[in-house]
Amino acid sequence: MAQNVIKGKKLMVFIKKENEYKSIALSTNHTLTLSASTSDLAVKSKDQAKGKSWTDSEIDQMSWTVSSESLVGTNEGHGWNDIMDLYLAGEKVELVFDGVTADGAPAGGFSPAASGDDFQGLKGQALITSLTLNAPLEDNGTYTVEFSGTGPLEKYTA
Secondary structure, three states, X not given: OOOOOOOHHHEEEEEEEOOEXXXXXXXXXXXXXXXXXXXXXXXXXXXXXXXXXXOEEEEEEEEEXXXXXXXXXXXXXXXXXXXXXXXXXXXXXXEEEEEEOOOOOXXXXXXXXXXXXXXXXXXXXXXXXXXXXXXXXXXXXXXXXXXXXXXXXXXXXX
């Protein structure tokens, strides 16, 4: 049976603006991190009498972050200026992390695939909590933006 490995270039982060999802322009890398904190549960067992005890835990909070590394430039989708405006506004944005609908940059930018056939897209509300601009001498300007989820991350369907 052939394996269907999804290349990173086929997965993107999209930001909803005016009822339309647009990709973060000129991106070179996206990272989704899911985390959970746990609390210990006291467990009594017959082994405690022998000086042994077992621990047990349960998840009490879950969180998620998305980061994106991009080139500074102008292109279809959300570029540096758009991301900076969103950061300065300090408001929640709706994100989708999903596959893309086309190979190569289509006119008007990429759109989320929302098919779930190869990759189940995810969506949620987030705040921009970090924005870093890098301007090296004789090299491309880049920036990194980090979004922190403000609620649940859910499966995305169009």
